[in-house]
Amino acid sequence: MENYQDLPLDLFEKAEVNLDEKEHIAKPSLTAFQDGWIRLKKNKAAVVSLFILILIFLFAVFGPIFSSYDYAKTDYHHTFQLPSREHIFGTDQFGRDQFARIWYGTRISLLIAFAAACLDIFVGVTYGAVSALAGGKVDAVMQRIIEILVGIPSLIIIILLMMVMPAGIGTIIIAMSITGWVNMARLVRAQILKLKSQEFVLAARILGTNSRKIILKHLIPNTMGVIVINTMFTIPSAIFTEAFLSFIGIGLSEPRASLGVLINNGYQVLHNFPHLLIYPAIVIVLIMVCFSILGDGLRDALDPRMRK
Amino acid sequence: MGKILQVENLHVEIKTELGRIQAVRGVSFDLDKKETVAIVGESGSGKTITVKSVMQLLPSTGSITEGSVRLEGKELTTLSEKEMLKIRGSDISMIFQDPMTSLNPTMTIGNQIIEVLKNHRKDLSRDEMKRRAIEIIDLVGISNPETRFKQYPHQLSGGMRQRIIIAIALACDPKVLIADEPTTALDVTIQAQILDLMKELQEKINTSIIIITHNLGVVANIADRVYVMYGGKIVENGSVEDIFYHPQHPYTKGLLAAVPKLHEKTDKLFTILGTPPDLTDPPKGCPFAARCSYTLKVCRQYPPSFTPFGNHHESACWLHDPRAKRMINEVRNAG
Amino acid sequence: MPDKQPLVSVNNLKKYFNVGKNLTLKAVDDVTFDIYPGETLGLVGESGCGKSTLGRTLIRLYHATDGEIWYDGMNLTKDLTSRESFQFTRRAQMIFQDPYASLNQRMKVMDIIAEGIDAHHLAADKKEREEMVVELLQTVGLQREHANRYPHEFSGGQRQRIGIARALAVNPDFVIADEPISALDVSIQAQIVNLLQDLQEKRGLTYLFIAHDLSMIKHISDRVGVMYLGSLVELTTADELFTNSLHPYTQALLSAIPLADPNLEKSRKRIVLQGSLPSPINLGSGCRFASRCPQMMEICKEVSPELIEVSPAHFVACHLADR
Numbered sequence: 001m002e003n004y005q006d007l008p009l010d011l012f013e014k015a016e017v018n019l020d021e022k023e024h025i026a027k028p029s030l031t032a033f034q035d036g037w038i039r040l041k042k043n044k045a046a047v048v049s050l051f052i053l054i055l056i057f058l059f060a061v062f063g064p065i066f067s068s069y070d071y072a073k074t075d076y077h078h079t080f081q082l083p084s085r086e087h088i089f090g091t092d093q094f095g096r097d098q099f100a101r102i103w104y105g106t107r108i109s110l111l112i113a114f115a116a117a118c119l120d121i122f123v124g125v126t127y128g129a130v131s132a133l134a135g136g137k138v139d140a141v142m143q144r145i146i147e148i149l150v151g152i153p154s155l156i157i158i159i160l161l162m163m164v165m166p167a168g169i170g171t172i173i174i175a176m177s178i179t180g181w182v183n184m185a186r187l188v189r190a191q192i193l194k195l196k197s198q199e200f201v202l203a204a205r206i207l208g209t210n211s212r213k214i215i216l217k218h219l220i221p222n223t224m225g226v227i228v229i230n231t232m233f234t235i236p237s238a239i240f241t242e243a244f245l246s247f248i249g250i251g252l253s254e255p256r257a258s259l260g261v262l263i264n265n266g267y268q269v270l271h272n273f274p275h276l277l278i279y280p281a282i283v284i285v286l287i288m289v290c291f292s293i294l295g296d297g298l299r300d301a302l303d304p305r306m307r308k
Numbered sequence: 309m310g311k312i313l314q315v316e317n318l319h320v321e322i323k324t325e326l327g328r329i330q331a332v333r334g335v336s337f338d339l340d341k342k343e344t345v346a347i348v349g350e351s352g353s354g355k356t357i358t359v360k361s362v363m364q365l366l367p368s369t370g371s372i373t374e375g376s377v378r379l380e381g382k383e384l385t386t387l388s389e390k391e392m393l394k395i396r397g398s399d400i401s402m403i404f405q406d407p408m409t410s411l412n413p414t415m416t417i418g419n420q421i422i423e424v425l426k427n428h429r430k431d432l433s434r435d436e437m438k439r440r441a442i443e444i445i446d447l448v449g450i451s452n453p454e455t456r457f458k459q460y461p462h463q464l465s466g467g468m469r470q471r472i473i474i475a476i477a478l479a480c481d482p483k484v485l486i487a488d489e490p491t492t493a494l495d496v497t498i499q500a501q502i503l504d505l506m507k508e509l510q511e512k513i514n515t516s517i518i519i520i521t522h523n524l525g526v527v528a529n530i531a532d533r534v535y536v537m538y539g540g541k542i543v544e545n546g547s548v549e550d551i552f553y554h555p556q557h558p559y560t561k562g563l564l565a566a567v568p569k570l571h572e573k574t575d576k577l578f579t580i581l582g583t584p585p586d587l588t589d590p591p592k593g594c595p596f597a598a599r600c601s602y603t604l605k606v607c608r609q610y611p612p613s614f615t616p617f618g619n620h621h622e623s624a625c626w627l628h629d630p631r632a633k634r635m636i637n638e639v640r641n642a643g
Numbered sequence: 644m645p646d647k648q649p650l651v652s653v654n655n656l657k658k659y660f661n662v663g664k665n666l667t668l669k670a671v672d673d674v675t676f677d678i679y680p681g682e683t684l685g686l687v688g689e690s691g692c693g694k695s696t697l698g699r700t701l702i703r704l705y706h707a708t709d710g711e712i713w714y715d716g717m718n719l720t721k722d723l724t725s726r727e728s729f730q731f732t733r734r735a736q737m738i739f740q741d742p743y744a745s746l747n748q749r750m751k752v753m754d755i756i757a758e759g760i761d762a763h764h765l766a767a768d769k770k771e772r773e774e775m776v777v778e779l780l781q782t783v784g785l786q787r788e789h790a791n792r793y794p795h796e797f798s799g800g801q802r803q804r805i806g807i808a809r810a811l812a813v814n815p816d817f818v819i820a821d822e823p824i825s826a827l828d829v830s831i832q833a834q835i836v837n838l839l840q841d842l843q844e845k846r847g848l849t850y851l852f853i854a855h856d857l858s859m860i861k862h863i864s865d866r867v868g869v870m871y872l873g874s875l876v877e878l879t880t881a882d883e884l885f886t887n888s889l890h891p892y893t894q895a896l897l898s899a900i901p902l903a904d905p906n907l908e909k910s911r912k913r914i915v916l917q918g919s920l921p922s923p924i925n926l927g928s929g930c931r932f933a934s935r936c937p938q939m940m941e942i943c944k945e946v947s948p949e950l951i952e953v954s955p956a957h958f959v960a961c962h963l964a965d966r
Contacts, residue, residue, distance in 0.1 A: 011606035012631040042325055199745035206702055207759040208732030221749040350828035495689035497916045500899040522829055525901025528908045548905045566833035567903050568862035570885060577833040583798040
């Protein structure tokens with residue numbers, strides 16, 4: 001214990017009190033997303049994942065530019081080359097530069113994934129929101145439709161569609177989105193149902209706020225977290241589905257490349273030239289793992305329950 | 309001395325993303341045999357963290373940085389988790405605020421009591437345990453204990469669940485029962501039943517009780533002694549009569565004046581302005597200085613030490629210092 | 644206050660919920676009372692007694708099953724035109740229980756408080772809107788700079804004041820406060836209660852104050868209604884209720900409140916109610932309190948007592964008082 005006997009007497013005078021100070025908030029003002037960003041930054045794995053994803057994304061966009069080779073240009077004098085200074089990742093059975101093909105393939109895979117995710121968001125959010133807001137019989141019918149869709153294995157629908165429609169990027173995107181939005185619709189519906197009975201929405205109704213504003217200002221912003229997080233999990237699963245379709249031979253066709261096409265090619269010569277499989281495989285694994293870790297990180301960062 | 313529990317100079321820190329919360333900052337208290345002590349404070353004052361550190365039940369982000377907790381002279385802070393397991397439930401038990409989440413919904417009431425007995429009373433046979441469990445259900449005032457034994461928590465009302473939780477806590481005749489807001493989630497008429505039950509059981513099995521609450525009525529009803537906590541520190545403690553009839557600390561006085569009296573007509577309630585301090589960056593001096601009506605310059609810079617008022621009644625406030633004469637007069641004039 | 648015209652008049656109001664096949668939850672069953680302008684009517688009861696449902700039915704969040712609610716000569720239970728309902732939102736407002744759930748955490752305080760101003764186009768331009776919000780903030784003891792912050796940065800008491808400012812923005816006459824203090828700490832409760840009283844004096848507000856804390860109800864209310872399982876069992880002035888309660892449930896409730904006075908606590912006698920609240924689903928005929936009533940009679944099991952005026956301004960629904 002310190003000795004307080006020698007404290008100067010003037011300390012025992014009345015202190016100046018500023019009444020406003022009692023309501024003062026010391027912390028800097030943060031929006032919910034800024035707050036989430038601060039939390040995300042503390043999650044090292046998520047930040048590393050984000051960094052890797054940005055890197056992969058940049059390579060996918062600009063990678064082919066740095067390479068002096070075209071992804072589709074064959075060179076029958078230099079087939080099956082091992083990685084070298086000429087061809088960083090080697091060449092394939094037609095002598096095409098693997099470096100250029102991998103980043104072109106990544107670009108296509110990401111494009112398909114993002115497009116599928118956007119369609120998911122558009123259809124899923126609309127469907128879920130309408131279902132939750134309409135309620136009653138409309139909601140019941142819409143939910144039964146979802147249950148039927150969930151009941152049919154999605155892979156079968158996708159494969160059937162791919163056989164009927166002309167091959168191409170658009171077909172893959174549409175085929176995957178036909179069932180992909182169901183999850184999003186369910187999550188959005190659950191979230192909006194929960195929000196609808198929250199006191200701040202009741203308050204808005206009592207204040208005479210119209211439905212359009214209630215949806216735009218109260219319901220949608222508070223559903224953003226759920227949408228963002230779910231998208232983070234949709235993207236890798238779309239990439240994986242595309243790779244799977246290409247791998248079984250009903251996806252994209254040569255000379256176009258996606259990660260799935262590349263893996264399929266590499267797999268056929270796995271014994272002699274494993275590098276043709278390993279590099280695209282590494283890229284796809286990185287994308288999948290990083291999106292999952294980032295998705296988890298975002299969920300922790302944006303979850304309001306964690307916030308005091 | 310017959311002190312059953314002694315806590316000295318306890319400091320607890322909790323790590324969060326927003327920084328380290330110094331939730332408990334030098335708390336000392338003790339508990340006599342068969343005594344009921346209440347710890348009163350607002351949310352965030354550190355009262356729950358204090359008793360959780362007694363039980364060694366802090367969240368993984370929390371740690372005791374200083375101080376000691378002794379149960380009948382035995383230091384608890386240095387015990388391993390395994391040794392603590394033996395003490396928890398048999399020597400010290402705890403009941404929590406929410407009767408809905410404290411019971412396992414997939415287990416019968418009887419099995420939940422037997423589970424506790426199994427851990428601590430290995431000498432009993434299965435049949436004896438069952439008999440003992442039914443006995444305890446009966447003890448907490450639930451009719452048809454045999455039927456209740458086989459029922460699941462969702463078949464019971466909130467008040468009845470809280471009785472079962474008390475039954476589980478008391479299954480091994482603990483020396484100390486810690487009750488964290490045991491009646492807050494309950495309705496007034498049920499609250500009265502539970503308080504009566506706790507008093508009755510204390511008589512029967514000679515346990516000591518620490519009750520945490522923010523409800524001053526509950527304190528007046530059940531406590532022998534009271535510790536008032538604010539901003540991670542104890543600001544005043546004394547017998548329940550001293551605290552209610554002769555409060556010394558401005559916070560205690562404010563708290564009592566903020567509660568409307570049923571039998572008196574008050575025009576306006578007394579209010580304590582402002583909000584409790586942020587314990588990630590706790591005030592250097594008295595924790596209450598920012599909200600006190602009689603703040604001195606010294607209050608902001610140095611933490612006050614306890615001034616005794618006789619009969620184990622003490623209060624930590626600079627106003628008790630004779631040097632604060634001028635302010636003391638002002639307080640007196642203000643009534 | 645019987646010579647005044649009531650502001651709100653509730654006649655035989657019923658609100659039932661279907662909770663399954665042939666199961667009806669009678670949350671509010673045949674409730675009748677008046678609220679006079681400028682007064683505070685307190686409504687107490689334990690959880691599940693229907694007091695919050697009653698409040699929400701009054702403010703038209705729920706559609707009444709049967710009965711009438713008159714507000715200043717307007718029948719709220721008949722189908723209002725959308726214009727009439729919109730106008731009603733300026734006259735009656737609500738303050739909620741949970742200071743965390745009642746504010747949209749994605750909106751700034753400025754926009755939260757301005758919600759009613761925007762909905763009713765009360766401000767001519769952005770500047771006027773801002774001035775109105777700042778004035779409201781100051782009315783509830785907050786400051787200009789708080790307007791640009793988000794709700795999660797505030798303490799529970801401060802949030803509750805933001806909720807009050809939001810309700811006041813449309814200048815209502817009638818405010819329903821649904822357990823506005825039960826989620827707050829003791830020292831903060833007093834802040835909010837005093838604020839509500841100040842506002843009443845300054846703006847001539849009429850309150851329906853719903854709570855389960857009897858001592859706070861007594862402090863703030865002019866008259867108090869006690870609810871049990873969906874019905875109003877006693878209604879009288881606050882003083883009369885606490886000195887001369889007639890219904891056995893009110894008496895038990897009063898004797899159960901723990902008082903902040905140790906000597907009194909140790910000496911007084913409690914009326915201990917046996918058992919707990921029965922399920923409100925598919926109740927039989929007879930008095931709802933009969934199963935727990937210490938003074939139950941044969942008639943109580945058969946006939947549900949009516950709410951009658953036993954002495955001026957003292958209403959009780961109990962066969963004991965009906966002599």
